Amino acid sequence: MRTDGVNPRKHALIVLAAIVVGSLALGGASAALDRILRSGEESITGGSADRPDRKATASEPAHSPTTKPTPTLRELRSVTAALTSAGYACYESLTEPVVVHSCYLEPGSSSLDEQTARIQTAPDGSVAVVDLSIDYFDNPAASLKLFRTTVEALDGTILKAGEARAIVDGRDKDRAPDTPGTHSSSRLSWGTSALFVSEPRDAYQLELVAHGAKPRVIPSGDTEAGIVETREHYTGQGFRCTLDRKLQALKCQRRVPDAVYTIFAIDPCLGRGEKYELICKGRQATEISASVGFGAGLSDKQYEDLVAFLLQSTDHSMGGMTDQARQWFLQSISDAKVHRADFQRMHVDFEPGAGAHEEFPNSVSVTVRGLNFST
Numbered sequence: 001m002r003t004d005g006v007n008p009r010k011h012a013l014i015v016l017a018a019i020v021v022g023s024l025a026l027g028g029a030s031a032a033l034d035r036i037l038r039s040g041e042e043s044i045t046g047g048s049a050d051r052p053d054r055k056a057t058a059s060e061p062a063h064s065p066t067t068k069p070t071p072t073l074r075e076l077r078s079v080t081a082a083l084t085s086a087g088y089a090c091y092e093s094l095t096e097p098v099v100v101h102s103c104y105l106e107p108g109s110s111s112l113d114e115q116t117a118r119i120q121t122a123p124d125g126s127v128a129v130v131d132l133s134i135d136y137f138d139n140p141a142a143s144l145k146l147f148r149t150t151v152e153a154l155d156g157t158i159l160k161a162g163e164a165r166a167i168v169d170g171r172d173k174d175r176a177p178d179t180p181g182t183h184s185s186s187r188l189s190w191g192t193s194a195l196f197v198s199e200p201r202d203a204y205q206l207e208l209v210a211h212g213a214k215p216r217v218i219p220s221g222d223t224e225a226g227i228v229e230t231r232e233h234y235t236g237q238g239f240r241c242t243l244d245r246k247l248q249a250l251k252c253q254r255r256v257p258d259a260v261y262t263i264f265a266i267d268p269c270l271g272r273g274e275k276y277e278l279i280c281k282g283r284q285a286t287e288i289s290a291s292v293g294f295g296a297g298l299s300d301k302q303y304e305d306l307v308a309f310l311l312q313s314t315d316h317s318m319g320g321m322t323d324q325a326r327q328w329f330l331q332s333i334s335d336a337k338v339h340r341a342d343f344q345r346m347h348v349d350f351e352p353g354a355g356a357h358e359e360f361p362n363s364v365s366v367t368v369r370g371l372n373f374s375t
Contacts, residue, residue, distance in 0.1 A: 075127050076101070076119065078157040083117050086153035093118075093342040093371055098216050099125075100371075102347075105146070107337035111351055112137040114203075115146060116340075120216060127158055128213035135203035147204040158190045158208065167193055167206070221345055221370025222284035224319025227267045230285060233316060234263050250285075259294040259302060260360055261309055287369035288317040293360030307333060310366050317368035318344055329366070347371055 080090040080101060088103035098120050105115035113136050120129040132150060136142040148168045155164040167186065185194045191210040197203070209215060225233075227250050231241045239252040239261070252263040265285040290313035292306045314329060315321045321329070325343040332339040332350040339350045349367040 073125055075158065076121060076125065079119055079127055079130065079154065082153040082157050083150070086150050088115075088117060088150075089341065091342040093347075094218065094345060097218065098122075098128075100218065102342050104340040106339065107335075108340050109136060109338055110353065111338070111349065117150065122210070122213055126210070128210050129215045130154075130158065130206075130208040131215075132204070132206040132208075134205075135198075138200070138202055140201040143202045143204060147206075151206065154208075158210070160189045163188050167195065218371075220286060220372040222286055223288050223317045223346060223368050223370055224284065225265070225288060225317050226284050227265055227269075230263065230265050230288065230316075239263065256302070256305075258298060258360075259292055259306065262289075262291045262293070263313065264289045264291075284370070285317075286372075287367065288313075289365055289367040290314065290317075291363060291365035293363045295360055295362065306364070310364065314348065314366045314368060318346055318348075333364070342371065345371055 080103065083090060083103040087105055089106035090101055090103040092099070093102040094100040100121075101119040103117040103119070108115055114133045115135070116131075116133045118129075118131045119127060120131075122128040132147075134143050134147045134150065136146070151168050152164045155161050159167075185192060188208070191208060191213065194207045194209075196205045207215070231250055231252065234252040234254075235241055237254070239254045241250060241252040241263075243250055248266055248268050250263075250265040250267070252265075254261045266287040267283060267285045269283050290310055292309060294302075294306065298306070310333070311326075311329060315326075318325065322343060325341075325348070328339070328341050328343070328348070329350070336352045338352075341348050347369050350365075351367075352362075352364045
C-alpha cells in the first residue's frame with residue numbers, strides 16, 4: 001500500500017514495527033527509522049570500496065552489451081529466469097571450485113523449512129547439475145505444490161516440454177512406502193533425474209545431472225570472524241560470553257530494558273579436547289547468528305539500537321558488507337518476512353518470529369554462515 005507523501009522505505013519500516021512488535025509505541029518512530037537507514041548507509045566500514053576482493057555479483061551472469069550471450073550462457077539464464085518466474089531470487093554464490101548459482105524462494109518461510117535450487121556449471125559454462133530441495137516442515141500439501149510449480153517452471157529450459165510433468169506426476173501417484181523415503185530416477189533428453197521424497201511427503205529432493213557431468217562436492221566455507229575475535233569484540237561492548245565445547249559454540253549476551261541481545265557463533269574446533277586459545281586462534285567461525293528478543297513498548301531509541309545491532313553484527317561477521325548486501329539487509333528488515341541470499345561467499349538468513357523467552361515474546365535474527373554445498 002502506498003501513502004501519498006510517505007517515503008516507501010520509511011513506510012515499510014513502520015509496517016515492520018506494527019507487525020513484529022505489536023504494541024510498539026510509534027510516536028516519532030519515522031524520524032528514528034530514517035536515522036537508522038542513513039546511519040546504516042554511512043557508518044558500516046569495510047564495505048566494497050575497502051574490500052575489492054569481496055565484490056558481490058548480480059543474480060544473473062553479466063556479459064558485455066556489445067556481445068551476444070553464448071549458447072551455454074543462455075542455458076544458465078533460461079534456468080535462473082524460469083526459477084525467478086516461479087518465485088525465487090537467484091544469486092551467484094561461488095565461482096570456485098565450480099560456479100554455483102543459488103535460488104531461494106522469496107520471501108521464504110521459517111528456518112525449519114528449505115526452498116532452494118542450486119545450479120552447478122561445467123567448465124564451459126553450461127548447466128551441469130540442478131539440485132532442488134523443497135521442504136515445508138510438516139506441511140505435505142505446501143511442499144508438493146511448490147515442488148510441482150518449481151519443476152514445471154523448468155519445462156523448455158534443460159527439460160524438454162513434458163519431462164517436468166512426468167517427473168512430478170510420477171511422484172504424485174506414488175503410495176507411501178513401507179520404509180522411510182521413496183526414490184525414483186528417470187532418463188531425460190538432457191541427462192538424468194533422481195528424486196527422493198521423505199516418508200511424510202513434506203520434503204522433496206531432486207537432482208538433475210547433464211549427460212557426462214559429475215556433481216562436484218564443494219567444501220564448507222567460513223565467516224570472516226574467528227571465535228576469539230568475536231568474543232573479544234562483544235566483550236568489549238558489554239556482552240557476557242561463555243563457551244560450550246559440547247555445542248562447539250560461543251554465546252554472548254547482553255540484556256537491556258525490554259530486550260536481550262544475543263550472539264551465537266559456531267566453530268567445530270571447539271569440540272576438540274585441547275586448549276581453546278591454542279586451537280581456535282586464527283580460526284573462523286562457520287556460522288554466526290545475531291538476534292534480539294524484545295517485548296512491546298520499545299522506544300524509538302531502543303528500536304534504532306535493535307536495527308543497528310543486527311546491521312553491525314552482520315557486517316562484522318561478513319568482514320565488511322558490500323553495497324549490494326547492505327541494501328538487501330535494509331530491504332529485508334523492512335517487511336517482517338523471511339529472506340535468504342548469498343553474498344561474498346556467504347549465506348545470509350533474515351528471520352522475524354516469536355521470541356524464545358516469555359519475557360521477550362518477539363524476536364528478529366540474522367544468521368551468516370560460510371557457504372556449504374554438498375552433492
